[in-house]
Amino acid sequence: MNRRVIAIAILCIGFAALAFGLSLGQHEIVRSWLQVFSDAYAPYFPQPLPP
Amino acid sequence: MSENDIEIPEETERFWVRIGRVFTRWKKILLEKSRPHKTLHYWVKKAFDELLAIHIIRFVVQLIAFLLLFYAGIVFVLGYDPLFSTIFSGVAYLIPIFGYIPMPFDMPQGIAQGTATGYFDMIQFIGQAGVFPYIAVGVIFIVPILVGRSFCGWICPFGFVQDLCSLTPIRTRYPSKNTDRQLSRIKYIILFITLFMVAWVGSWTFLGIEQGLVTTLGAFGTAFWAVLSPSGTFFVILPYLWIFGIISPILTQWNPLPIFWEPLMWIRIIFLAIIICIALFIRRPYCRWICPVGAMMGLVGQFSFLTVSRSATECLGPTCDRQRCKTACPVGIDVMERPFGKIYSPDCILCLDCVAKCGQDAIKVEYG
Ligand code: SF4
Ligand code: SF4
Numbered sequence: 001m002n003r004r005v006i007a008i009a010i011l012c013i014g015f016a017a018l019a020f021g022l023s024l025g026q027h028e029i030v031r032s033w034l035q036v037f038s039d040a041y042a043p044y045f046p047q048p049l050p051p
Numbered sequence: 052m053s054e055n056d057i058e059i060p061e062e063t064e065r066f067w068v069r070i071g072r073v074f075t076r077w078k079k080i081l082l083e084k085s086r087p088h089k090t091l092h093y094w095v096k097k098a099f100d101e102l103l104a105i106h107i108i109r110f111v112v113q114l115i116a117f118l119l120l121f122y123a124g125i126v127f128v129l130g131y132d133p134l135f136s137t138i139f140s141g142v143a144y145l146i147p148i149f150g151y152i153p154m155p156f157d158m159p160q161g162i163a164q165g166t167a168t169g170y171f172d173m174i175q176f177i178g179q180a181g182v183f184p185y186i187a188v189g190v191i192f193i194v195p196i197l198v199g200r201s202f203c204g205w206i207c208p209f210g211f212v213q214d215l216c217s218l219t220p221i222r223t224r225y226p227s228k229n230t231d232r233q234l235s236r237i238k239y240i241i242l243f244i245t246l247f248m249v250a251w252v253g254s255w256t257f258l259g260i261e262q263g264l265v266t267t268l269g270a271f272g273t274a275f276w277a278v279l280s281p282s283g284t285f286f287v288i289l290p291y292l293w294i295f296g297i298i299s300p301i302l303t304q305w306n307p308l309p310i311f312w313e314p315l316m317w318i319r320i321i322f323l324a325i326i327i328c329i330a331l332f333i334r335r336p337y338c339r340w341i342c343p344v345g346a347m348m349g350l351v352g353q354f355s356f357l358t359v360s361r362s363a364t365e366c367l368g369p370t371c372d373r374q375r376c377k378t379a380c381p382v383g384i385d386v387m388e389r390p391f392g393k394i395y396s397p398d399c400i401l402c403l404d405c406v407a408k409c410g411q412d413a414i415k416v417e418y419g
Contacts (some may be wrong), residue, residue, distance in 0.1 A: 007126040007196050014192025021185025026177075026321065 092415035104272035105407040109204065120208045124286035125294070147385065150364035171344045175274035178249035181256030195348045198415040201356035203338060203345055204402035209282035210338055216330035216382070224332050232381050234340040235398070240274065248275040270315055276343055277317065281323040288319060334381040339398065349397030357418050359406060363391035379408040384413060393417060 173187035175178060194202070199310050217223060226234070230321035250392045255261040277283060329336040338345050368387070376386040386405045389396075406414045 003354050010351060010354060011196045014189045016194065017185045018189030021189055024185065026186050027154060045187050
């Protein structure tokens with residue numbers, strides 16, 4: 001198959017996935033999930049040095 | 052003394068003469084712009100010829116990206132921003148190799164410690180938490196199609212670290228084609244294992260039966276490759292050890308960190324050290340053989356609109372006495388061995404070294 005057709009097909013899938021992810025509000029999931037994650041790793045981080 | 056008698060210092064005069072020359076040159080270029088046969092490549096090449104060599108521009112871009120991300124790593128480790136007094140945070144979907152470090156853009160409210168991550172780490176973290184990472188997958192499909200793997204050649208700070216290693220006077224070795232081919236399978240195997248683990252842990256988490264599995268996997272249960280990734284070691288673990296393991300205990304009192312006793316951390320550091328040692332005499336070994344991010348971008352990026360292309364009419368082929376394109380490529384692509392026309396390779400990082408090295412102007416940048 002023509003490379004350009006494949007490229008455009010992949011691009012369409014990519015944009016569809018991006019739009020779907022945004023419509024599901026996944027950017028928020030990402031943020032809140034990362035927050036949970038950084039809390040989970042908090043014990044490894046001692047008190048920060050004073051600014 | 053009348054106004055006309057004011058003496059103009061010689062340097063000032065020379066300065067204005069130079070400005071005049073630059074102006075005339077650019078006027079000439081802009082007038083040429085209206086000619087229809089000028090391709091994108093012509094303009095890229097012209098801009099580079101006129102302003103700076105490609106490798107210098109690339110070095111500057113890489114250096115800026117490196118400093119930015121190095122600083123971001125330190126901000127993450129400290130938990131506050133020592134220079135700008137605000138914690139920068141956000142999610143850097145476009146930076147594919149980082150785990151959980153803050154970026155100097157996009158500051159949402161209400162996040163105490165900024166976190167950001169690249170989309171490959173995102174796939175692992177979100178996927179292994181049982182959610183299908185649509186956004187990250189979307190970006191991984193879109194970016195390499197639009198600009199190929201130019202991220203690897205121009206932005207990736209770990210690629211830059213390897214480029215710096217190859218600047219040492221140690222003689223560069225070129226692995227044989229066969230060795231190269233065999234070794235470059237490793238990155239696809241790592242990519243496959245990582246995606247498999249994401250699917251496995253992710254689906255079990257989705258079904259709510261992941262407890263035993265995640266406990267067994269330990270750190271790998273959170274994000275499979277991100278816990279080994281040498282770029283994470285370089286930009287997060289090393290500053291962490293340096294600040295809290297060395298500077299902080301000296302300033303206050305000795306307070307061994309829990310992470311010091313973790314074998315995984317030492318495995319990471321040894322892995323990073325091995326890669327850096329190899330990078331001293333082989334160019335970009337991690338990118339060529341190990342990096343699953345590069346592998347994934349390459350799989351999509353071989354269909355990229357942005358490519359380099361060798362012209363059948365301008366290339367002198369075997370009669371060319373320079374043959375510099377043969378060894379120009381940091382990822383070991385022998386441009387001469389490829390068919391004429393666009394070079395479709397999952398390994399090409401669009402560094403444009405081959406374009407710059409070709410004395411015949413036979414290798415061009417093409418889009419579309
Ligand atoms: S292959 Fe991996 S380490 Fe190399 S430049 Fe690309 S993302 Fe960076
Ligand atoms: S083929 Fe050319 S542009 Fe691509 S990685 Fe090799 S030297 Fe760089």
